[in-house]
Amino acid sequence: MALAEQQAEDMVMKEVKNFIGGEYRGSSAERSFDNIDPCTGQLIGKVYEAGREDVDAAVSAARDALDGPWGRMTDADRSELLYAIADGVDKRFDEFLEAECLDTGKPHSIASHIDIPRGAANFRIFADAVKNVSTEAFRMPTPDGNGAFNIAVRKPKGVIGVISPWNLPLLLMTWKVGPALACGNTVVVKPSEETPTTTALLGEVMNEVGVPTGVYNVVNGFGPDSAGAFLTEHPGVDAITFTGETRTGEIITQAAARGLRDVSMECGGKNPALVFADCDMDKAIEGTLRSVFANCGQVCLGTERVYVERPIFDEFVSRLAAEAGKFTLGLPQEAGTNMGPVVSHEHQQKVLSYYALAVEEGAEVVLGGGVPDMPAELAGGAWVEPTIWTGLADDARVVREEIFGPCCHIRPFDTEEEAIALANDTPYGLAAAVWTENMSRALRVSPQIDCGICWVNSWFLRDLRTAFGGSKESGIGREGGVHSLEFYTELQNVCIKI
Numbered sequence: 381m382a383l384a385e386q387q388a389e390d391m392v393m394k395e396v397k398n399f400i401g402g403e404y405r406g407s408s409a410e411r412s413f414d415n416i417d418p419c420t421g422q423l424i425g426k427v428y429e430a431g432r433e434d435v436d437a438a439v440s441a442a443r444d445a446l447d448g449p450w451g452r453m454t455d456a457d458r459s460e461l462l463y464a465i466a467d468g469v470d471k472r473f474d475e476f477l478e479a480e481c482l483d484t485g486k487p488h489s490i491a492s493h494i495d496i497p498r499g500a501a502n503f504r505i506f507a508d509a510v511k512n513v514s515t516e517a518f519r520m521p522t523p524d525g526n527g528a529f530n531i532a533v534r535k536p537k538g539v540i541g542v543i544s545p546w547n548l549p550l551l552l553m554t555w556k557v558g559p560a561l562a563c564g565n566t567v568v569v570k571p572s573e574e575t576p577t578t579t580a581l582l583g584e585v586m587n588e589v590g591v592p593t594g595v596y597n598v599v600n601g602f603g604p605d606s607a608g609a610f611l612t613e614h615p616g617v618d619a620i621t622f623t624g625e626t627r628t629g630e631i632i633t634q635a636a637a638r639g640l641r642d643v644s645m646e647c648g649g650k651n652p653a654l655v656f657a658d659c660d661m662d663k664a665i666e667g668t669l670r671s672v673f674a675n676c677g678q679v680c681l682g683t684e685r686v687y688v689e690r691p692i693f694d695e696f697v698s699r700l701a702a703e704a705g706k707f708t709l710g711l712p713q714e715a716g717t718n719m720g721p722v723v724s725h726e727h728q729q730k731v732l733s734y735y736a737l738a739v740e741e742g743a744e745v746v747l748g749g750g751v752p753d754m755p756a757e758l759a760g761g762a763w764v765e766p767t768i769w770t771g772l773a774d775d776a777r778v779v780r781e782e783i784f785g786p787c788c789h790i791r792p793f794d795t796e797e798e799a800i801a802l803a804n805d806t807p808y809g810l811a812a813a814v815w816t817e818n819m820s821r822a823l824r825v826s827p828q829i830d831c832g833i834c835w836v837n838s839w840f841l842r843d844l845r846t847a848f849g850g851s852k853e854s855g856i857g858r859e860g861g862v863h864s865l866e867f868y869t870e871l872q873n874v875c876i877k878i
Contacts, residue, residue, distance in 0.1 A: 407428040633645065796825060808854045
């Protein structure tokens with residue numbers, strides 16, 4: 381029996397349940413859906429869909445924990461538990477790795493260096509941050525001459541609804557859960573229906589290390605008329621944090637408006653890279669190769685629009701295409717695999733529709749543009765080719781709409797001013813990359829790009845203490861470091877008359 385077939389047979393009865401009040405449970409609505417391996421298209425398990433009753437129970441469990449032992453715990457004690465959670469993930473590293481790669485199809489070589497270790501690290505980072513970030517204090521005069529002191533106090537916001545995406549399921553979920561718990565909140569997490577397993581598995585770690593029941597809850601399902609809507613519309617949820625596409629973010633924001641609940645939204649992007657003629661070409665090729673094709677292009681910070689100064693345009697296109705043509709597509713655990721499938725057949729069809737649209741709009745297909753030939757055991761997977769285009773107009777849909785696949789359009793520019801205008805010609809504003817060895821130019825250009833994070837001569841280099849988020853249609857708010865503490869806490873001023 382082929383390896384992929386054996387894996388599918390071994391996993392077919394695996395169940396992913398909701399995790400509520402420290403216990404795994406099925407569906408009050410008696411509904412479930414299939415979990416599909418994107419590499420093979422085979423069934424790997426069943427996921428129990430949370431009904432409204434299950435979401436009510438999860439929010440109630442979170443509220444009870446907030447009013448109970450978790451709410452009475454000191455920052456230091458909570459931080460110790462967060463360290464224990466991180467250690468628990470590390471101890472079960474291989475189990476988390478296998479689950480993440482089965483859900484997403486991404487290579488072990490990527491998930492073992494990014495997804496799982498960063499997922500654990502998020503708990504350690506914010507366990508430290510909450511102990512080391514100060515608040516403000518002011519002394520003020522009063523008419524009697526004695527004065528008064530004003531002291532700022534951080535308090536947990538309450539029950540946080542966490543809506544996490546499918547592209548980096550563990551990492552981006554813990555990026556939200558870590559600071560939320562560090563600040564004393566409780567959480568109800570709704571992972572993507574495509575990638576629920578590691579979010580559910582984390583519940584076992586929570587129980588193993590002694591996190592009080594109800595602090596961490598998981599409800600599985602979809603958006604409309606399912607767990608996503610039930611959670612974001614629930615009046616017992618005090619704030620909502622979301623990563624995903626812009627349209628979904630708009631719907632969640634509308635739901636959060638009822639009750640004036642706070643939101644943190646990291647949404648879509650159509651991110652540019654500006655490659656100047658004075659760049660280090662080797663660095664620019666290597667960095668752009670990663671920013672376009674990492675995780676099969678399914679990275680919110682990834683590059684889909686590449687603007688290259690005309691004197692080096694032909695060389696850049698040729699070299700990037702040559703390197704992208706070397707990717708090895710295959711099973712996650714195979715040593716040579718450095719690109720997996722996209723997450724689902726539904727997403728495959730979306731990406732392929734843009735591949736067809738690019739040709740209709742007049743693109744020159746430099747590389748790819750279709751479905752790769754895969755071995756028989758992988759032929760049913762959600763595979764797409766790494767793809768590069770040139771020659772499209774600036775108003776082409778392929779240039780303006782987020783595709784979220786392993787593809788980019790490359791266009792020449794002639795002046796610095798033109799490059800900046802092209803970079804900003806989008807309703808999005810999440811990330812950008814600038815490639816130049818002229819630091820005066822880097823410092824001049826970067827602040828003029830409308831985005832939340834701009835890399836110079838690098839990509840995906842993240843200091844978790846810094847602000848992260850998007851502008852325009854790419855999001856609302858910032859998380860990371862003190863900025864996460866600002867979102868996950870309410871700041872109260874205590875005025876004491878002397």
